[in-house]
Amino acid sequence: MNMNFKPGAHEVFNLRLKYWVAEGKRGQALYNALSTDPNLPHLLNEGEASQILGLSVRALRMRRFRKQPPYYRKLGKAVRYTTEDLCNFLADGLIEG
Numbered sequence: 032m033n034m035n036f037k038p039g040a041h042e043v044f045n046l047r048l049k050y051w052v053a054e055g056k057r058g059q060a061l062y063n064a065l066s067t068d069p070n071l072p073h074l075l076n077e078g079e080a081s082q083i084l085g086l087s088v089r090a091l092r093m094r095r096f097r098k099q100p101p102y103y104r105k106l107g108k109a110v111r112y113t114t115e116d117l118c119n120f121l122a123d124g125l126i127e128g
Contacts, residue, residue, distance in 0.1 A: 040075050041082035044114075047071055059122055066118035073114060074104070080112040084120070 038046070044065070051064045065071065072079075080101070081088045095103060095110070101120035104111045 039082070040072050040079035044071060044083050058125060062118040062122035062125070066115040068114070071114045074106075074111040075114065075117070077110050077112070080117055083117055 047065060047068050047070055048061075051061055051068075054064075056064045075083070077088050077091055081091045084091070084101070086094075094100070100116075100123065101112055102116045104113065
């Protein structure tokens, strides 16, 4: 058994999502809380971002090529997404009823 298990960014994101829902956050308020949550990593690589968004890495790359959200940062050759930008992207697709 691996005693050094460290949850991935998408697992931490989902845990924090459940926490904020349990705290009564819904809709835009939920994504606002997630985007400023200090327990979430600030920068995510494209694999982590794709898992959080439920998109393939290829789909995320095509969105970048087409200059479509979510917005990203280039650090040298590395592509990084902020938690805030991913939450804004998710909130933009939100339909509140």
